Each structure stands twice: as structure tokens, then as C-alpha cells.
Amino acid sequence: MYTISEENVGKILTIDGVKYPGDVKEKEAAQQQYKAAVARGQTAGLVKASRRKIEKFKISVNVAPAQKVTFEVTYEELLKRKLGKYEMILRVRPMQLVSHFQIDAHIFEPKGIAFLNVHGNFLANDLEQAVVKNRTVTKAHFSFKPTLEQQQKCPDCSETLMGGDFIIQYEVNRDLPSGEVQIVSGYFVHHFAPANLTRAPKNVIFVIDHSFSMRGLKFRQVMQFAQSIS
Template sequence: MELGLQPRQRVKGEVELPKTAFISNFSMTIDGRTYVGAVKEKEVAHKVYTDAVSRGHSAGIVTASGRLMEKFGVSVSVASRSTVTFQLTYEELLRRRLGYYHLLLKIQPRQLVEDFQIEVLIAETQAISFLDTEGTFLTDDMMQMVEKSYSGTRGRVLFKPPLAAQRPCSGCTATLLNGEFTVKYDVDRSSYASDIQIVNGYFVHFFAPANLPQIPKRVVFVIDVSRSMRGRKIQQTREALGRIVDDLHRDDYFNVITFSSNVASWKKSLVWANSANVENAKQYIAKMETSGGNWGTLGMQVEK
């Protein structure tokens, strides 16, 4: 992405996002003019960036790394005294865990920020019944600065600490804002045991009945590893199955079966979903590769 300005200084920014999120838009506004980024292969993007900088143009690039969190960084060369604004938009499917939806934000400005602000706006299809926040870096005084409100299907969280509250001591130049900020909420489920959300022609059907006892399960995951699953398909399957196995209860028993031209199983029989077996299964799943002919099935068999 070339910006056509004579470089005078290098500006860098960095933000960490959940591994399950994906960027849907990245843009830079320099002195009132907006430049929208394009998604390219890593090697191609890096070449475009280095070529633009070497020719004296301004350019930006987003890189990603990390295991549990994605780290997105931007490095841009701009003319002296220019005003630069970065806008990053990402989307994420929130998981309901321990009775609440959790939105995790990684806060790491690395310096005191005069106009620091976190604002979270929640819009649900069902009435919000609970809303709270927590943070690994929040002091007792900072907790009093977090504004939380909800009414009907709308909720809002606002955190805007002044400079004095960001300092670990009077006169310090370091910042206390370094860690995780979590928003958790839930919706009224007294009238609904499920919810359907439709966006851009796709739908997600959530089932979340209340007060159900934990029922031990016997689960067999049957996974297609044929050539039709090559590339992004097998990668998504590995990631999804790894998370599903990680959510198994300790009273469950499970096994993994793969098929293409041949059928193979992880274990000879169902095994107990203790921590050792779950970790071993995740390692097995992470190494699954495609082979054989073309099929087209992913499924699981559950016995209660």
C-alpha cells in the first residue's frame, strides 16, 4: 500500500487480538486523506512495503504472530508533522463460557496517553440481564472509573482514566495500563432456549438451555482427511476440532477417527477425557494431513 508522501520519520503501532478474530478492514488516514489496505500473501506484502519505502514513499504493513493471541503491527513512513490515524476493524464470534459471553481486550499502550478511552457498545437480540468488567491491571481506584450500564437489548462500558490514574506513582512516566480488560455479559434466557442470528446470508444457531445437569458423553469424532480437504479446509478443521476436544468434560470418553482412501483411528477404543488424553489428542489433531481420494464429510457421533 503506497501513500505518496516524502518520508521524514517512522511511525509504529501494535495491537493484540484474539486468535479467533479476523481483520475485516485496515486503513490509514494521513492529513485527512484515507488509504485502505489490501490483503496479500505475506511475502508479496513485505516486498510491496519494502519497495515503497526504498523509493521514498510512505507505506504500511500488518504482520501477525503468536499462539493464543494475534499480534498485528503497522510500520509507516510519513512526512514530518503529518497527522496519522490507524483504523483496524476485526470480527470475532464470542463464546459463552461459565454462563457469560466474554470479550477480551489486550491493553498495552506502553506510554501515558492523555486521551485514553475504551468504549464497548453491545447490541443483542435479547434483553441483557448481566454486565460486568474485570482487568488484570485495574486498581481499586480504576475500578471506580469504569462506567457500566444496560437497558433492554443495549449495553455500554466506558473506561476513561486520566493521566494521574495511569501513573504507578506521582511523577512516574510509566503506565499501569498493561494487561487484559474483559467485558462479560449475558442475556435473558427465560423465554428462549436458543437464538438464530443471520448475517450476509449465513446463520448461526445458538443453543443455551439453562439449568441442565452435566451429562457424561461418549463421543467419536469422524474427520474427512481426503484431498478435498487440502489447504484452508484441513487447517480450519484442525483448529475447530482442537477447541472442541479442549472443551470435553472430565467425565466424557472420546476417540478420533480419520478417513480418506483408508480409515485410521487415534486410539483402539474410547478413552477418558482427562487432561493427559486431551493434550495427547490435540497434538494428534494438530498433525493431521490430507491424503488419498476425494470425499466430503466431517461429523461426530455422540452417545449419552
């Protein structure tokens, strides 16, 4: 039995090699069906996705004895372009050592990849060596598959070094000043991002709230931010 309570993602539950597609149900109905299956001792799964942030999932699972369960969660997310490059941030916070941990990222841009970078604020020493990069003119592939030894803070401890963001940044070739038009299933989207435009002058005015509710840490953070960009 496998139920889901949102429609914005696709899920598949694999039990001992057999795939079970998720049924979309209302939140309360999905929760009740999941609880009933757990009470009977059956293998069951429930996935909840936040409507505001679809990249956040909560997975509940009950595994019957001697069974192996795999969750496959598929969703679409808009990749935003910021400061001249596309950026995808993957949160890596397993909180423990993971025997089989892997990140695979595939990029395909028909117009060609002009700039490419991958880094993580937790990648250091052995963890950085676990990143494998392959790139052609239009395609790129990153793989991050650290061993247990590479994840450990020290040889004889169970603490993990993995705790931060895995960041992928890239930009595409923009030879045509008119942009690019993509047509899929009768719909089209026009990507228009002209390069070498003269920047318009700007005046930035900060209005800083120093009322009682901003006392302490909040006020210090606002002041530090204002000083950092002034």
C-alpha cells in the same frame, strides 16, 4: 501507499484527514512495496495479521515529516460462551503513558441482557474511576478513558499502572427452551443453550508426566493445577 498482507481483517490508513483503503497482497509483495516506499521517504504502512490468532497484529509505519497518520483495523471474532456467560478479554499493555488512550465497548442483545460485569486485574484506585458504564434492557456501553495522571504509578514518575486484562462478561435472557434462530443474508444460525439442565456425573483422571523433561517449574505447575481443582 498502504499495503496489507492478509485477507482476514480490514484496514484503513488516514493521512492528514484523507482515508486510504488497504490493498491485499501476498506477504512478500507487500513487504517489498512497503520497503520501496520507505526508501523514497514516503508515508507508508504495513499491517500483518497472524492466521492462527487474528487478534494479533503487527503494524509497521513510516511517517513523512509533519504528517499525522491514523490506523483503523477492523476484524470479526467469534465470541465464545463459557460457564454460562460470554467473555471478551482485551489485553492492555501499552508499556508507557499514553496521552489519548480509550476503550469503547458496545453490546446489543435483542433478547435482553441478563448479567453484565466489567473488570480488570489492573484496575485500582484512580484507574477504576475511569470506567464509565451505561446499560439498558438490550444495550450496554463501557468506556475506559484514563488521564495521564490516572495512569501514573506515582505523581512524578513515567511508569504506567496499566498492564493486564480488561474483561467484559455478560449473559443474555434465555426464556425460550428451543433457543433462538437468527437469519442474515440467506444463512441462519441456531443458538441453543438450555438452562437448568441436570449435570451429568463425571470422573476426572489425571495422568501426570514426571519424566526428566518435566522437571522443575513445569512439574510444579501441573501439580498445583491438579491440587487446585481436586
